[in-house]
Amino acid sequence: DQQVKQNSPSLSVQEGRISILNCDYTNSMFDYFLWYKKYPAEGPTFLISISSIKDKNEDGRFTVFLNKSAKHLSLHIVPSQPGDSAVYFCAAQNTGNQFYFGTGTSLTVIP
Amino acid sequence: EAEVAQSPRYKITEKSQAVAFWCDPISGHATLYWYRQILGQGPELLVQFQDESVVDDSQLPKDRFSAERLKGVDSTLKIQPAELGDSAMYLCASATGNTDTQYFGPGTRLTVL
Numbered sequence: 001d002q003q004v005k006q007n008s009p010s011l012s013v014q015e016g017r018i019s020i021l022n023c024d025y026t027n028s029m030f031d032y033f034l035w036y037k038k039y040p041a042e043g044p045t046f047l048i049s050i051s052s053i054k055d056k057n058e059d060g061r062f063t064v065f066l067n068k069s070a071k072h073l074s075l076h077i078v079p080s081q082p083g084d085s086a087v088y089f090c091a092a093q094n095t096g097n098q099f100y101f102g103t104g105t106s107l108t109v110i111p
Numbered sequence: 112e113a114e115v116a117q118s119p120r121y122k123i124t125e126k127s128q129a130v131a132f133w134c135d136p137i138s139g140h141a142t143l144y145w146y147r148q149i150l151g152q153g154p155e156l157l158v159q160f161q162d163e164s165v166v167d168d169s170q171l172p173k174d175r176f177s178a179e180r181l182k183g184v185d186s187t188l189k190i191q192p193a194e195l196g197d198s199a200m201y202l203c204a205s206a207t208g209n210t211d212t213q214y215f216g217p218g219t220r221l222t223v224l
Contacts, residue, residue, distance in 0.1 A: 004153070034212065043115070043202050043215030044154070089153050097210055098167065099144075101153030 003027045004092050006102035014110050019077040021105050023090030026071065030092040030100075035064060035075045038087045038104070047088075048075070080109045113137040115216035117203050123222045129191035132219045136185070136205030142166075144213060145178055145188050146202040154202055160186060193223045 005024045013019045021035075031052040036044035050057040050064045050073065057064050063076045077084055090102040116135040124130050136143050141162050146154035157176065159167040162183035171178065175194070180186040190197055200220050204213040 006153075009151075032210070036215075041217070041220075043117075043204070043217050046212050046214065049212065091153075093210070098159075099156060099213070101146075101155070103151065103153045 002103070003030075004090055004100045004102040006088075006090055006105050008105050009103070010106040010108070012108045012110060013080045015082055016079045019075075019080045019084065019107055019109065021075040021077075021088050021090075021107065023073050023075075023102055024071060025073075025092050025100075027092070027094060027100075028071070029094045029096075031095055032093040033064070033066060033073050034091045034093070035062075036089040036091060036101075037084075038089060044089055077107075080107075082109045082111050085109050115203055115205050115214055117201075117216035117219055119219055120217060121220045121222075123224065124193050125224050126195055127192040129189065130193050130221060131190075132188045132201050132203075132221075134186045134188070134203030134205075134216060136203070137214055140205035140207055140214075141183070142206040142208060142211070142213075143180055143186050144204040144206075145186070146204065148200040148202055148218070150199070157188070190221075193221075195223050197221060198223045 034049040035047040037047045038044045048062045066073045087104045087106045089104045143160040145157045148154045157171045158178045160180045178188045200218045202218045203216045206213045
């Protein structure tokens, strides 16, 4: 059973515009959420995280929003750059310190 | 910048053969994870170590997979015998503690023929 879901396998955005990547989860025991970025032939790289006690965390061009009531989080990239083209994974950690990853969304930023 | 090292980067083997993957975590990281990532899916945890002890191996197919971290530093993941369905990317990650951000290695791409 997939506890973390990324329903959009791919997304294309024009350079300079906003990219919004979405993630849904089913387990209310998740209390920490992360986004990872993955280039081909490389391992995932940590991007940004958010604790369940917050609803927003910002780091430069990247902002993560958490809606606990909807069990939904999103990653906003503004402005999008061609170098942002990669696969983005959402991950969630439960109170037992177990991590679950989504299936990934492939972002293409078109110059 | 410290990185997680994995070798080999690529491995091709025939089914029923034995394969082994090696991971060297970032120095000082007590927690080490092995994940399997099938093409088109997210990483799936196989085993988690805290120092030399296994914390979680509930998803590890123990009839053919084994993992060890004898001195609490580097780790080896073994598959014997390999099956066609084992073809995947095997990722190692480390963290300072089991609640901290994980840092991933480049992975080992396994192809079983």
